[in-house]
Amino acid sequence: MKIVIIGGTGLIGTQLGALLQQRGHTVVAAAPSTGVNTLTGQGLDAAMQGAQVVVDASNSPSFEAEAVMHFFDTSTRNITRAAAAAGVRHGVALSIVGVDQPPGNAYFHAKLAQERLLRESGLPYTIVRATQFHEFIGTIADSYTRDGVVHAPSAGIQTIASADVASALADTALGAPLNGWREIGGPQRMGIDALLRDYLAAVGDPRTVRTDDSAGYFGAPVRASTLQTREGAWIAPTPWQAWLTRRTQTA
Template sequence: MKIVVIGGTGLIGSKLVTKLGEHGHEAVPASPNTGVNTLTGAGLAEALTGASAVVDVSNSPSFEDAAVLEFFETSTRNLLAAEAAAGVGHHVALSVVGTQRRPDIGYFRGKVAQEELIKDSPIPFSIVHATQFFEFARGIADGATDGDSVRMPPVLFQPIAGDEVAQTLGRVAVGPPLNGPVEIAGPEQFRMDEFFRYALTAWGDPREVVTDPHAHYFGAELNEPDLVPGDGATLGEIKYADWLGSTAAR
């Protein structure tokens, strides 16, 4: 089965390409690095020829509100049009848990726009809503740093290992279209400030985590349960402490 992975050279995309290949599928990584550009349409028709499914795990190069919206709208329109022309039968997109609850957050607004375009397309689809990845924890901490402190809100937080995100995407891609969303999250739920307090200690990072209910995430204050899935979500098995130990040992 030929499956094209848009954003296939990135963090999740490269993991997905590997996992699909291990299961005997023809997984094609498609990104500007491989000559495929969803913003301009360059290389799309060639990459999608003969594809049964497309998995879009691409991301905006800028997190500025207008740029994010422009990226997801333009990229998704071009991709869906190319898929229709190529006769692709399943479009899979990676999105974020909580997008529908917080469209006031610029990045989430871009993902909502992407999802609406997918739903309005005639192509059968599946949308995977994931919580934050373990791999992004350091970046989240850096973005919340104020001097020697990391300001974090005490809201619920349930991050997941990137390997388990890729595993779910692969399983969804080779299955029948869901024509709706599925949520995935890590096996453990924390308070965000508590998680980062533990994480910084584990990293040997001297910064102090300060609990701040008004701390911003992607430019907005968070509420419960913005970052955690609802009932019925698929939960991973890898705990953060175990993941941290395994990655530190590499």
């Protein structure tokens, strides 16, 4: 089976492509560096020819409100148009747990628009909503840092290893379309503040974490359960502590 991975050279796309190739499938890693530009449409029609599945694991180069909305709106319209024209039978999009729980931030609004466009495209589809990745905890710590102190809320988070996300996407891509969404998340639930304390201590970062429930999440208020999966979600096998230990041992 031929599977097109939009964002196929990124963190998730690279791992997903390797998994699908190991299972005997033909993979097209679609990205600007491979001649496929979802914003302009360049290379999309050629990439989709003969494909049965398209997986959108792409990300916006900018998180600024107008830019991120433009990216997901334009790219999703181009992807679904090209996929429909090529007779693709399953469109899969990687989204975010909590994206539909207001109030959201600009990035969440743009991801919701992406979901809506896929639902309305006429393609059989599955949306995979994942919790935050283990790999991005350092970036989150930086986003909360003011004057050398990390101001983080106690709201719960349930991070997941990117390798587990790729595995879940591979199973989804090879399965029947749900015409709906599924949630996936890591096996542990922790407060964001506690998680960041773990991370900073493990990597030898001297910053102090101060619990501040007004800090929100990337500029938006966050409820206790916004960033955690709901009942019926697929729970990934890689615990936070095991991943963190491997990360520090290989750093």
